[in-house]
Amino acid sequence: MRREFFEVRVQQEDFELGGEIARLRAGDPRIGAVVSFVGTVRDMNEGANVAELELEHYPGMTERALHDIVEQARARWPLYGALVVHRVGPMRPMEQIVLVAVSAAHRGEAFAACEFIMDYLKTEAPFWKKEQTPEGARWVDARVSDDTARAKWAR
Numbered sequence: 001m002r003r004e005f006f007e008v009r010v011q012q013e014d015f016e017l018g019g020e021i022a023r024l025r026a027g028d029p030r031i032g033a034v035v036s037f038v039g040t041v042r043d044m045n046e047g048a049n050v051a052e053l054e055l056e057h058y059p060g061m062t063e064r065a066l067h068d069i070v071e072q073a074r075a076r077w078p079l080y081g082a083l084v085v086h087r088v089g090p091m092r093p094m095e096q097i098v099l100v101a102v103s104a105a106h107r108g109e110a111f112a113a114c115e116f117i118m119d120y121l122k123t124e125a126p127f128w129k130k131e132q133t134p135e136g137a138r139w140v141d142a143r144v145s146d147d148t149a150r151a152k153w154a155r
Contacts, residue, residue, distance in 0.1 A: 003028060005081035005103070006074070008066040010057060012089040015099055024083050024101050030079055033110040036101035037118050043093035045131060045140070052132040055088045055097070062086075062126050069120040073102070076116065077109040084117065086127070116153055122146040 005024055017038060027033055041053045070082045081103040091097060100117045104110040122143075127139035 001138045008084045015085045031103045032105045033107040034103045035110040035114040039098040041093045048133040050131045053089045056128045065125045073113045076112045119149040123150045
């Protein structure tokens with residue numbers, strides 16, 4: 001069965017990695033590579049213990065931004081599918097935050113597209129992070145390293 005599978009979801013619920021990857025592949029015999037990235041909540045950030053991470057977003061705007069990022073990846077690489085699942089709301093250390101998975105004929109384009117989507121997601125998608133630490137709540141600033149990672153994709 002030959003088909004394209006491109007999906008973006010923003011949700012509070014956790015996701016099951018194996019099931020998500022199976023849906024992305026869905027018996028397409030053209031697929032020679034599936035590359036995925038799963039981001040998780042760390043228990044430390046900037047020298048402080050993190051008890052909880054809360055992600056906020058603008059519904060509608062966030063999904064449009066993620067769809068646009070996936071479309072940019074599709075324009076650069078011959079992909080058969082891409083899946084972005086991003087959680088919002090409160091999460092504890094070790095919980096999954098984000099899944100980016102890409103399918104293609106070959107590993108090179110799958111690796112590149114997955115990294116591209118994640119780099120753009122970190123800098124272009126409207127999410128705001130708030131951490132709960134022993135010193136109280138604090139908003140997490142954007143990182144220069146995320147901007148540097150995104151800049152490497154400029155044409």
